[in-house]
Amino acid sequence: MLSFFHACAILSSFVVKKYVKNNYKIYRNPKQNGGHAVSFTIIVFVKQVPDTQNITGEAMKADGTVNRAALPAIFNPEDLNALELALQLKDRYGAKVVVGTMGPPNAAEVLRDALYRGADEAVLLTDRNFAGADTLATSYALSCCAKKIGKFDLILCGRQAIDGDTAQVGPQLAEKLKIPQISYIEEVISLDKHKVKARRAIEGGYEILETPVPAMLTVIDSNDPRPPAAKKIMKFKKAITRSELVKAHAGANYTDAEALAEEEENLKTKNLWINEWNASSVDADPQRIGLAGSPTKVKKIESVVLTAADFKKIEANEQGINGLIHELIQDHTLG
Amino acid sequence: MSEKIGNVWVFIEQEGGKIADVSLELVCKGHELAKRLGVKTEAVLLGNKIRHCVDTLYHYGCDTVYLAEDKHLEPFTVLPYAKVIMDLIKEHKPNILLFGATLKGRELAPRVASEKLAGLTADCTDLQIDDFDDKVNKKFYKNKLMQIRPAFGGNIIATIVNTWDDPQMVTVREGVMKMTEPDKSRKGKLVEVKPSLSKEETIVKVIERVSKEKNVNLKGAQIIVAGGYGVGSKENFKLIYELAEALGGQVGASRAAVDAGWIDHDHQVGQTGVTVRPKLYIACGISGSIQHRAGMQEAKRIIAINSDPDAPILSVAHYGIVGDLNDIIPKMIKAYKSKV
Numbered sequence: 001m002l003s004f005f006h007a008c009a010i011l012s013s014f015v016v017k018k019y020v021k022n023n024y025k026i027y028r029n030p031k032q033n034g035g036h037a038v039s040f041t042i043i044v045f046v047k048q049v050p051d052t053q054n055i056t057g058e059a060m061k062a063d064g065t066v067n068r069a070a071l072p073a074i075f076n077p078e079d080l081n082a083l084e085l086a087l088q089l090k091d092r093y094g095a096k097v098v099v100g101t102m103g104p105p106n107a108a109e110v111l112r113d114a115l116y117r118g119a120d121e122a123v124l125l126t127d128r129n130f131a132g133a134d135t136l137a138t139s140y141a142l143s144c145c146a147k148k149i150g151k152f153d154l155i156l157c158g159r160q161a162i163d164g165d166t167a168q169v170g171p172q173l174a175e176k177l178k179i180p181q182i183s184y185i186e187e188v189i190s191l192d193k194h195k196v197k198a199r200r201a202i203e204g205g206y207e208i209l210e211t212p213v214p215a216m217l218t219v220i221d222s223n224d225p226r227p228p229a230a231k232k233i234m235k236f237k238k239a240i241t242r243s244e245l246v247k248a249h250a251g252a253n254y255t256d257a258e259a260l261a262e263e264e265e266n267l268k269t270k271n272l273w274i275n276e277w278n279a280s281s282v283d284a285d286p287q288r289i290g291l292a293g294s295p296t297k298v299k300k301i302e303s304v305v306l307t308a309a310d311f312k313k314i315e316a317n318e319q320g321i322n323g324l325i326h327e328l329i330q331d332h333t334l335g
Numbered sequence: 336m337s338e339k340i341g342n343v344w345v346f347i348e349q350e351g352g353k354i355a356d357v358s359l360e361l362v363c364k365g366h367e368l369a370k371r372l373g374v375k376t377e378a379v380l381l382g383n384k385i386r387h388c389v390d391t392l393y394h395y396g397c398d399t400v401y402l403a404e405d406k407h408l409e410p411f412t413v414l415p416y417a418k419v420i421m422d423l424i425k426e427h428k429p430n431i432l433l434f435g436a437t438l439k440g441r442e443l444a445p446r447v448a449s450e451k452l453a454g455l456t457a458d459c460t461d462l463q464i465d466d467f468d469d470k471v472n473k474k475f476y477k478n479k480l481m482q483i484r485p486a487f488g489g490n491i492i493a494t495i496v497n498t499w500d501d502p503q504m505v506t507v508r509e510g511v512m513k514m515t516e517p518d519k520s521r522k523g524k525l526v527e528v529k530p531s532l533s534k535e536e537t538i539v540k541v542i543e544r545v546s547k548e549k550n551v552n553l554k555g556a557q558i559i560v561a562g563g564y565g566v567g568s569k570e571n572f573k574l575i576y577e578l579a580e581a582l583g584g585q586v587g588a589s590r591a592a593v594d595a596g597w598i599d600h601d602h603q604v605g606q607t608g609v610t611v612r613p614k615l616y617i618a619c620g621i622s623g624s625i626q627h628r629a630g631m632q633e634a635k636r637i638i639a640i641n642s643d644p645d646a647p648i649l650s651v652a653h654y655g656i657v658g659d660l661n662d663i664i665p666k667m668i669k670a671y672k673s674k675v
Contacts, residue, residue, distance in 0.1 A: 136449060165606065167442075180539050184442075203350070203549075296497055
């Protein structure tokens with residue numbers, strides 16, 4: 001618990017202010033949260049990934065390998081399912097949905113996307129020192145981020161990201177926070193202040209599990225993520241991080257600290273501020289993040305080249321097919 | 336580097352007292368690695384009333400079986416399993432720890448690795464022993480486990496090494512390691528473990544559990560006829576079944592066909608399904624995403640039937656038939672029946 005109090009102590013004043021503001025809104029207009037007072041805090045950790053699933057001709061190099069730079073960056077598909085589940089819980093029970101990601105500065109893009117769909121707050125965890133992290137170092141960094149966000153009831157993650165497909169970060173994050181985990185969630189059956197009951201996939205069927213909260217759930221492709229809402233796009237396209245604010249004003253003769261601080265304050269009051277935290281602001285041990293905190297090292301990477309085997313085109317007529325079947329019987333492929 | 340190294344461990348997955356195939360595959364692979372390192376092959380078997388599984392593990396190559404039986408270990412949940420395995424690791428310090436990359440293995444292994452602060456590589460398709468010369472950090476590691484896996488949607492193959500303290504942990508895909516013939520006369524040593532589980536590890540309750548055994552065995556199939564989105568409808572999948580039946584094969588499917596609801600997930604071949612290596616794989620109306628190819632490209636012979644002459648599946652096929660599968664499949668059935 002020490003770390004929790006510690007995290008509270010270092011919460012910046014604006015976050016506290018925002019809580020007050022939200023509460024006020026709820027008091028005035030309960031309908032804004034589906035008629036429920038905010039009772040839960042749900043953190044959704046998401047990842048921006050290269051779109052490895054739709055590799056088109058343009059992304060293939062002449063030698064048959066993939067040109068990663070040519071792949072568009074997308075919201076990891078199962079993270080959208082996790083966000084959707086969080087938003088459904090918000091609709092059902094009332095919740096504050098905080099979406100977080102670790103990545104380069106431009107990963108703020110997926111955070112804005114999450115705000116367009118209904119998330120309440122966003123956190124970008126970015127620092128050069130996070131680079132090169134394997135799943136252990138990543139889960140450690142995210143655990144620091146979760147502690148800084150403060151008290152939460154649930155953490156939701158997509159089961160796995162399509163660039164690495166490891167499905168390890170969710171369970172490792174749960175272990176780092178010493179909370180229970182349930183993977184492969186299809187739906188949440190009920191949630192209260194003490195426990196969550198959920199249905200998840202198992203080999204050849206399903207299982208309904210109940211666990212005390214706080215807990216970490218990983219979500220599979222089991223719902224239809226709602227699309228961004230037009231009104232929210234209009235509003236949150238202006239939501240930016242500190243880096244983006246600085247960048248937007250770079251060269252514009254507007255770089256004095258006071259003016260920036262004023263604009264930052266202005267954005268915060270309008271709820272258009274994406275929190276940007278680095279390793280030291282989440283109190284992460286430098287030895288446990290990035291390359292230094294990663295026990296696994298990549299020895300070698302080989303590109304997969306499509307092997308054009310001794311290819312034979314078979315005519316789609318009786319003669320061609322008879323010949324093929326004959327050949328397969330001859331070489332005992334068919335018996 | 337001259338200190339004594341630990342043994343090779345395999346986490347044995349069982350469901351209702353039946354050992355998962357992947358665990359036996361890993362015992363065989365583990366045995367091979369252990370021989371290379373001059374250490375023992377040891378199994379970690381958890382559950383309740385599962386003593387009858389022990390002999391089988393000796394037959395496939397285990398020298399020792401650590402058996403933990405407790406009512407909290409049945410059915411499987413992550414927290415108590417992780418606790419028992421963690422306690423065993425602390426006590427015996429294995430060199431390598433293998434898990435099947437099943438639903439269970441992929442949620443259990445990361446919990447253990449995180450607590451142990453050990454590296455973990457997911458979904459390996461090959462394992463080897465080799466030295467690792469880490470030029471960046473100027474360190475030389477002898478006889479490390481080379482953890483080989485596809486990444487980036489199957490577009491690259493990475494070799495990964497754990498450079499922190501043992502165990503070197505991996506999950507391994509089902510069906511990629513070969514199972515050797517069991518030696519029924521082989522014996523081993525049983526070590527019974529008394530699990531020490533507290534309330535902390537038993538807070539997750541299983542309320543309801545519904546599972547049925549898979550009714551398809553794609554992994555062992557010699558001939559697989561698989562249908563994809565190009566089959567067009569659930570109704571039309573009958574054609575795929577007819578061809579499979581005629582040739583004495585099993586029915587597979589691409590993810591697109593499974594997602595469309597035309598066929599059960601048990602039939603899915605590919606990165607999120609089963610990896611197969613049959614004598615003959617007939618891909619009907621499957622465009623051949625890299626995820627699908629990852630699960631079938633090691634088939635000895637591949638026939639691709641597709642209406643699109645540019646479908647990627649044709650690049651891994653040995654025989655390509657461009658045309659309408661509704662027309663081609665009946666011709667194949669007819670041709671086969673007339674020849675045999």
